Amino acid sequence: MDNDPNLAAWQDDQYDEHRVKEVTKADNGYEIRCEAFSLFLASDDSSGVVPKAGQTVRIWGKGFFAFRGLAFDGQIAFYRSQEEDEARRRQEVIEQKVQRMNEYEAERDSFNARVEALPDPLRLRVEGFREFGGDEWRWDYEPYEMASCEEAARIYRVCHGDEQQIQNFALLTPEQQRKRNPKMDTGHSGNTWGMAIRLAWLMARDDSLVPKEHAVICPLIGCKEAGCWAMRGQGEDD
Helix, strand or coil: CCCCCCHHHHHCCCEEEEEEEEEEEECCEEEEEECCCEEEEEHHHCCCCCCCCCCEEEEEECCCCCEEEEEECCEEEEECCHHHHHHHHHHHHHHHHHHHHHHHHHCHHHHHHHHHCCCHHHHHHHHHHHHHHHHHHHHHHHHHHHHHHHHHHHHHHHCCCCHHHHHHHHCCCHHHHHHHCCCCCCCCCHHHHHHHHHHHHHHHHHHHHCCCCCCCCHHHHCHHHHCCHHHHCCCCCC
16 A cells, blocks of 8 residues: 555545446546536546446545545546645636736737727726726726626617616516617626626716726625725725
8 A cells, every 4th residue: 555656645534425326428528427416527637537327436625616636436537635736726827817918918909999988987987997906907807897887888878878767678688688789798697797787877877986886896806806996095975
């Protein structure tokens, strides 16, 4: 056992074990169903191990959505120690940030033009975030913010800037909304869509509130990271 190259894995006691109920071969790996959950083993991570129904799967890690190792009846498909897994995640964060930066910079002129094309309250809103957060905010959060701001401008326009019409529009079915707003983006999350409605409504009710409304990304990361109005040292009446 001392010569086992996987000794660290077998000594790692952060794991759960479950019985495999069903295995389905996919193009790039295996879909594995256990009693109360399912998981996926990518071919690149399998080390040639082929999971089968009836086997016992050992899952290393905290929870089923952040596992860092799998073994089937004692055959390790892959394994990372806690330290290795944390290092891998840190590297992924760096790579994702570089990717966001490169994607944004390739479209910087386009983003600038799109911001300039927004109605003034929305334009001032985005410019406020930019001034506070600089390029970091642009790279990380501007595309998400713009999804709601541009939709808000369309909603405001098709509802003729009328507060009641915007409220009525929000109650329509998606099919009815698309008929009213043919250019509506169909790729919204619940958050970006809800904020688009709210920003359009604020424009109609009191457009001075639009730059002060929380960032679209705020519910996901908090006011401080998002650069919301209250975090900029500006009072409610500024």
